Amino acid sequence: MSLSFSDDMLKEVQRIVESYPQGKQKSALIPVLHIAQQEFGGWLSTETMDYVATLLGLKPIEVYEVATFYSMFNLKPVGKYMFEICQTGPCMLNGSDEIVAYIYEKLGIKPGETTTDGMFTLKTVECLGACGYAPMMQQGKHYREHLTKEKIDTIVDECWGMLYKIIKNKIFPLGDRGYMGRKLLLEKLTLKASGSMSVPP
Amino acid sequence: MEFFGKTGRSARYLVVNADESEPGTFKDRYLMEFIPHLLIEGMITASYALGSKCSYIYIRGEYAWIVDILEQAIAEAKNNGWLGKNILGTGYDLEIYVQRGAGAYICGEETALLESLEGKRGNPRIKPPFPAVRGLWDCPTVVNNVETIAAVVPIINEGGEEYAKIGVGKSTGTKLISACGNIKKPGVYEIDMTISVEEFIYSDEYCGGMANGRKLKACIPGGSSVPILPANLLLKTAKGETRYMNYESLADGGFATGSMMGSGGFIVIDDSQCIVRHTYTLARFYRHESCGQCSPCREGTGWMEKILWNLETGKGKMGDIDLLWDIQRKIEGNTICPLGDAAAWPVAAAIRHFRDEFEWHVTNPDDAQRRNYGIGHYANPIPVPVTA
Ligand SMILES: Cc1cc2nc3c(=O)[nH]c(=O)nc-3n(C[C@H](O)[C@H](O)[C@H](O)COP(=O)(O)O)c2cc1C
Ligand code: SF4
Ligand code: FES
Numbered sequence: 036m037s038l039s040f041s042d043d044m045l046k047e048v049q050r051i052v053e054s055y056p057q058g059k060q061k062s063a064l065i066p067v068l069h070i071a072q073q074e075f076g077g078w079l080s081t082e083t084m085d086y087v088a089t090l091l092g093l094k095p096i097e098v099y100e101v102a103t104f105y106s107m108f109n110l111k112p113v114g115k116y117m118f119e120i121c122q123t124g125p126c127m128l129n130g131s132d133e134i135v136a137y138i139y140e141k142l143g144i145k146p147g148e149t150t151t152d153g154m155f156t157l158k159t160v161e162c163l164g165a166c167g168y169a170p171m172m173q174q175g176k177h178y179r180e181h182l183t184k185e186k187i188d189t190i191v192d193e194c195w196g197m198l199y200k201i202i203k204n205k206i207f208p209l210g211d212r213g214y215m216g217r218k219l220l221l222e223k224l225t226l227k228a229s230g231s232m233s234v235p236p
Numbered sequence: 237m238e239f240f241g242k243t244g245r246s247a248r249y250l251v252v253n254a255d256e257s258e259p260g261t262f263k264d265r266y267l268m269e270f271i272p273h274l275l276i277e278g279m280i281t282a283s284y285a286l287g288s289k290c291s292y293i294y295i296r297g298e299y300a301w302i303v304d305i306l307e308q309a310i311a312e313a314k315n316n317g318w319l320g321k322n323i324l325g326t327g328y329d330l331e332i333y334v335q336r337g338a339g340a341y342i343c344g345e346e347t348a349l350l351e352s353l354e355g356k357r358g359n360p361r362i363k364p365p366f367p368a369v370r371g372l373w374d375c376p377t378v379v380n381n382v383e384t385i386a387a388v389v390p391i392i393n394e395g396g397e398e399y400a401k402i403g404v405g406k407s408t409g410t411k412l413i414s415a416c417g418n419i420k421k422p423g424v425y426e427i428d429m430t431i432s433v434e435e436f437i438y439s440d441e442y443c444g445g446m447a448n449g450r451k452l453k454a455c456i457p458g459g460s461s462v463p464i465l466p467a468n469l470l471l472k473t474a475k476g477e478t479r480y481m482n483y484e485s486l487a488d489g490g491f492a493t494g495s496m497m498g499s500g501g502f503i504v505i506d507d508s509q510c511i512v513r514h515t516y517t518l519a520r521f522y523r524h525e526s527c528g529q530c531s532p533c534r535e536g537t538g539w540m541e542k543i544l545w546n547l548e549t550g551k552g553k554m555g556d557i558d559l560l561w562d563i564q565r566k567i568e569g570n571t572i573c574p575l576g577d578a579a580a581w582p583v584a585a586a587i588r589h590f591r592d593e594f595e596w597h598v599t600n601p602d603d604a605q606r607r608n609y610g611i612g613h614y615a616n617p618i619p620v621p622v623t624a
Contacts, residue, residue, distance in 0.1 A: 054333040056247070056290075059373060061355035065338050069297070097355075104357040105338035106524075107297045123259045124460060124517045125416045125503050161341070161521045162259040162460075163298050166501070167414055167422035176300040 038086045044070060048090065060091050064101055067091060068108060077117070078109035106160065114149040114156035116194040119173040122159045125166035134170050135159065137184050141191065155194070249377040250283045250291040251353065252385050255337060255344035257296055259460035259521060260501025263412035264382035266424040268295070268302050271386075272309035276332065278388040280318060283330050286378055290331050293382075294349050297338040306334045341525035345573050346379040348527065359527050360573035383412055383500075403429040407482035411497070417455075417504035420444035429482035433457070434471050436481050437504060450506035453611050454590070457486055458498025460518050461578035463585030464511070465495050491585070507611035511593050512604075515586040516544035522579035533576040536567040540583055547594060550601030557594050561587055 040048065048067055055062045067087055068079065075083045079102050088095045102108045118138060122131050135146065138157055142150055146159040165171045168180035179190060252275070256264040267275060275293070283291045293306060310332050313319040321329050335353055337343050343352045347361035350372050371377025387409060391399045400408040407429040416422045419437065421444035427436065436442045437452065446452055452467045472479060474493035479485050483497045505514065523537035543560050546552045564580035571577070587594060597604045 054331075054335075056373065059354070062335070062353060064355035065297075065352065066336055069336060069338065100357055101355065104527075105297070105340050107339035122517065123521050124456075124514050125260055127514065127517050128417050128503075128505060128509055160339075161524050162257060164256045164262045164265050164296065166260050166262055166416035166503070167424070169416065169422075173298055178298075 038075060038082055040070070040074060040090075044074060052091075061093060061097070063091055064093065064098065065105070068098070068102060072108060077113045077115070078111060112149075113158075114154050115198065116154060116174065117156045117158060118190075119158045119160045119163075120146075121161065121163045121165070121169070121171055121173075123162040123166075125162070126169040126171065129169035131170040131182075134172075134182050134184075134187065137187055141187065154198070155191070247290070247373075247375045248286055248288045249372045249375060250279065250286055250288045251349065251372060251377055251379045252279060252291070252293045252382055253344060253346065253349060253379050254293050254295040254299070254382045255341075255349060256299075256382070257341040257344055257525075258499045258501055259518065260416055260456060260503040261414050261459050261499040262416075263414045263424050263500055265299060265302065266412070266414075267382055267386050268299070268306060272306050273313070274386045274389055275306075275382055276309050276313050276319070278385040279332055280313070280323070280330060281388050281392055282378075282380070282385055283332075284328060288378075289329050290333070292353060292372075293332065293334045294343070294353055295334060295336055296343075297336045300336070303334050303336055310334070340527075341521075342527045342573070342575060345575065348573070349379060350377065357527070359529050360575075362572055404480075404482060405484055407484060411481075411500055413481070413500045413502050415443050415502040415504065417502075418447050418450060418506035418509065419504045420447050427481055429480070431481050432471075433479045433481055433486075436502075443502075443504065446504070446506055448506075450508055451611055452504065453507045453509060454505045454511065456495070456501070456503040456505075456582070458496045459501035460503070460521065461581060462496040462498040463491055463494075463581055464505075464515075464589065465585075466589045469493050469589070491581070492588070495585075508608060510548070510608040511586055511590045512544065512548045512597050515583060516541070516548050518582045519544050519579070522575065526575060526579070530571040530576065532567045532570045533579065536563050536576070537579050539563050540579070544583075547597045548604075550597065550604050552594075552598050552601075554595070554598050556598070557587060557591065 047070060048063065051063045051066045052060045064087070067090065071083050071087050072079055084098045084102055085095050088098045102110065120131055120135055122135065139145055142155055142157070144150055144155065144157045146157055149156040160173070163171065163173055163178065165178050165180055170182045171178055171180040172182060174190065179186070254264050254268060256262065279291055295303060295306070310319065317324060319330055319332060323330060337352055340352070340358045342348045342360065343358040345360050346367055347363065348358040350367060351361065352358045353372060367377045367379055369376060371379070402409055410426050410428050413425050413427055415425060425442050438445045454464050454466050455470045456462060456464045457470070470479065473485070473488045479488065486495055486497045488494045519537065519541040523541045526533045526537050528534045540560060540563055543552070543556050547556055560583060564583045567576045568580040569577065593609045596609050
């Protein structure tokens with residue numbers, strides 16, 4: 036098995052399993068799938084699901100049937116940053132359709148698609164329980180509310196900024212190295228058409 | 237509680253339903269995000285009354301950051317000795333855990349929630365047995381909403397009688413209303429159920445009136461599953477009496493001319509909006525969220541979505557409206573859990589009250605692509621169609 040959680044994550048799994056009575060560790064499946072998805076590239080490959088099955092002593096099918104039921108689990112690779120736009124009634128009344136259209140205009144992706152550089156995925160989702168702050172989306176762990184075109188611009192820039200920081204720390208753990216360093220960084224950032232960025236999480 | 241399993245030896249559980257996914261509803265989020273200790277205190281009290289030594293909060297997966305807030309509140313309670321072993325020296329032990337879902341409206345249905353908490357797909361169970369007899373891991377279990385459990389605190393502190401003095405008739409206590417849609421001040425409001433709907437929408441203390449100077453066209457007063465009402469029937473009942481924000485008054489007139497308090501998700505729709513499109517988004521929601529166990533729900537929700545999409549995009553036929561009516565009637569009451577009804581009611585009510593807008597989409601397909609129907613005559617009483 037090539038995949039495995041870090042020791043910290045294994046401790047976290049242990050903590051979760053202990054919140055149920057003895058022998059009921061199957062209950063830990065959904066929380067552990069959340070961790071697995073976060074740790075292994077934002078989606079659940081068969082390999083990841085098999086690893087979770089072994090970890091919790093379940094049959095692989097028990098994991099597959101759960102992973103396919105819940106909409107937060109991605110069964111295909113996704114971009115580094117995912118925009119999950121709510122499109123249900125109350126958000127629609129406040130212009131969620133225009134936000135989806137604007138993202139298409141700006142990034143060239145329709146719902147379900149990922150930019151060719153593997154940076155952004157657009158997903159439309161159903162009511163996220165933030166109807167009063169519409170239109171809104173989920174981005175990572177948090178909600179972004181009262182969306183406007185300008186706010187989408189800011190969020191996209193923020194994402195690039197976050198990635199820039201991650202790469203900078205990976206390539207230059209000791210700090211920026213001047214012009215050549217920035218050039219290298221730019222090359223990395225424009226890695227197009229590879230389907231997914233070869234950037235470690 | 238007589239209903240509760242009398243097994244004596246076996247464990248009992250309290251599970252708080254924080255799945256909150258009914259479109260228009262975001263009140264539990266407010267409670268958990270800003271006053272989590274109220275929920276924890278309510279849970280400790282309720283768990284003690286039930287004799288539960290281990291209680292869970294099942295929260296929708298998307299509220300990831302709220303999990304941290306709740307866990308911190310739990311840790312604080314533990315540090316103060318209000319939770320954990322031998323609480324305040326009474327010999328009573330209690331642990332509270334937070335469990336995250338992963339995106340499924342149906343897991344708000346109590347038996348689907350328990351399945352999900354057991355690490356399975358969220359397929360509702362057939363009742364009976366009810367959770368109070370056989371629930372989590374086959375043990376007696378009580379499932380209650382966040383707001384319900386939070387209300388335990390004032391009820392215990394003030395006494396039931398005192399608490400019941402708030403409100404009117406059977407609508408005692410306070411209710412959280414999450415208001416959204418085309419209003420000036422969307423948000424969560426705690427009301428005492430004596431105010432009128434008109435006051436709630438227009439007064440500055442609450443929604444502050446319609447946004448952008450628009451007119452009120454329609455409203456779904458209790459979350460997406462309850463019947464939509466046109467402005468005229470929303471503000472006054474069919475008998476011409478003022479409609480109030482309480483259980484009885486909102487339900488006055490039954491489904492023909494009334495609606496329901498439901499989850500308190502108050503969705504206000506202005507005259508620039510299209511009822512067909514709004515109904516379509518709800519139909520799509522229920523198709524997406526159907527667990528697929530019962531054919532009427534699985535197939536029916538898909539059909540309703542397709543037909544409404546055709547109507548919305550100008551490809552509908554006159555017969556489609558009756559077909560929609562027929563499909564929703566065949567779903568209602570023929571399914572394992574109430575999601576089927578919840579999917580049928582909004583479609584039924586939209587046709588019942590806004591049939592002319594549906595027909596306009598068929599007779600003026602090109603117009604329907606360019607503009608919306610407008611307010612029509614919804615401010616005046618309209619006759620109930622024959623099919624209703
Ligand atoms: C399809 C469906 C979805 C539901 N979603 C929720 C929900 O998100 N939150 C909730 O508290 N109750 C929800 N319920 C109601 C629960 O089944 C249950 O009645 C409720 O948790 C009981 O709590 P209460 O008596 O405190 O209101 C839903 C019911 C159905 C049929
Ligand atoms: S009514 Fe729908 S959601 Fe409920 S059990 Fe049947 S198929 Fe599943
Ligand atoms: S409809 Fe978008 S959050 Fe509820």
